[in-house]
Amino acid sequence: MIEKVNLKIKPKFIEKYKDGYPLIFKESISNIYELKEEGTIVDLVDDRDEFIARGYYGKQNKGYGWVLTQKEDESIDLSFFIKRFIVALNKRTKFFNDPDTNCFRVFNGEGDGVGGLTVEYFDGYFVINWYSRGIYEFRDFVIEALKSVTSFKGIYEKKRFDEDGKYIDQDDFITGERAPIPLIVKENGVNFAIYLNEGAMVGVFLDQREVRKTIRDKYSKGKKVLNTFSYTGAFSIFASLGGAKTTTSVDLANRSLPKTSEHFKINGIDPEKEEIIVEDVFKYFKYAVKKELKFDLCILDPPSFAKSKNFIFSADKDYKDLLKQVIEITQAGGVIVASTNCANFNRNKFKSFVSDAFKELGLGYKILEEFSLPEDFKTIDSFKEGDYLKVLFIKRQN
Known part of the structure; x- marks a missing residue:
């Protein structure tokens, strides 16, 4: 194993790590220059070289590694x-x-x-x-x-x-x-x-399990359902099995058509009776408004960042405006499932996007249910950003 390095933690961050914060970030380290090879075991120490925690050096998003233990006698083996x-x-x-x-x-x-x-x-x-x-x-x-x-x-x-x-x-x-x-x-x-050997994504995002179940069991029966950024159509499958009148799945990726069709088929649903559209979601919204289409249940689960031919989407900057487009094609009394996996903002900020979107349209709303990560996606209190999933079931009131 690569030789261990002592990382000097700046005084104002010491208590943060003692309280269990797991992410080793650049601003907290005085001697960042000593980090050379990823995988190096690092001991976090104070100015007197007293042990705080042990982890490893590995660049991931904004971090430079993770704390693994606060026990000085515990080896990483x-x-x-x-x-x-x-x-x-x-x-x-x-x-x-x-x-x-x-x-x-x-x-x-x-x-x-x-x-x-x-x-x-x-x-x-x-x-x-x-x-x-x-x-x-x-x-x-x-x-x-x-x-x-x-x-x-x-x-x-x-x-x-x-x-x-x-x-x-x-x-x-x-x-x-x-x-x-x-x-x-x-x-x-x-x-x-x-598909376990066909790239990074295997075919379903497991963190939405409880949301899918809720859509099937409580919100789909007899409804016209729109599923945007639909990927392989998982939300649509649950909606259809919940008795939806129609489902419309929209995603830009060409693979979404065969993958969604496959998911319908293996659940005994005829994909020919469902609408699967390969198109830029942002372009589809304009089409839906022009054609005066209205849906009873709209599912909005965009990636944190998306780039299409004519538009760049960033959840922390653009979610409110995207939501406004969804509200416009949702029936009065209909429900919007607004979801984001963006860790750059918390649940209160997400709710402010919702509030601002409805306010700017002069419409009322009610939050019916809220979801975060399911139980198997375990998080810790000392790392709030690890609980990244935010899902709101929102009723459009007028």
Whole structure:
């Protein structure tokens, strides 16, 4: 393992780390120049070289690494990862025992004690996600630890740290047996087609599980449903199974058509009876307004950042204006599912976008329900930004 480095923490940040803050960020370090190779073990120390915490150096978004332990006598070795995995798996026992759901997250980064690393489960197959070159240096430990504490059909990995922001093209299979193509898994009794070796995205975002279930069980029956930024149509599938009168799925990616059609088919729904549109969502809104289209349930779950031919979208700057377009094509008395995974602003700021959007249109609204990350996406109180998901069910009142 690479030689350990002591990082001097500036006085005003010492209590923050003692209170359990896990992200090592540039502004907190006095001797940042001593960091050379990602994967280096770092000890956070004060001006008197007294130990504060231990972690690793690995660039991820705005961070320079993650704290792994506040115990000076704890080594970052195989036994460290085994212990972390055992605790995390024990917290997901009810998910492993759920006959209606066999896909979920079993290890959630800093929430389970190792920032930069997540592990997901798909009916016997595990997928390890590496978010920095730093955590990837511990690859052998992580894989051996996972193998030692689980029974599995196969293990895959995803490298998510390419410097160009593009997924590294590779064979993601590690060990065991290869998964069927596609692998059919279940979430609350609904089928998903998962592709474990076709790039970074496997076919569904697991953090929206409770939102999808709520859409199916409470808001879809007899409704005209619009699903924007629909990806592989997961929200649309749940809406249709909940008795929606019609579903319209809109996404710019060409793959959204075959992937959404596949999801309809494996759930016994004829995709020819549903509307799947491959188009720029921003362009579709203009079309819907021009044609005076109205929907009873509109789902708005854009990426934090999106770029199309004619428009660049950033959630922290543009969500309010995007929401206004959705409000205009929502029936009076209809419901908007407004969602964001952007960690740059908190829930109160998100609610202010909603308030401002309706105010500027001179319309009233009521928040019916709120959701954040589900239980398997474990977070910690000392790192609020880790609880990134914000979802509001909003009723347009007039």
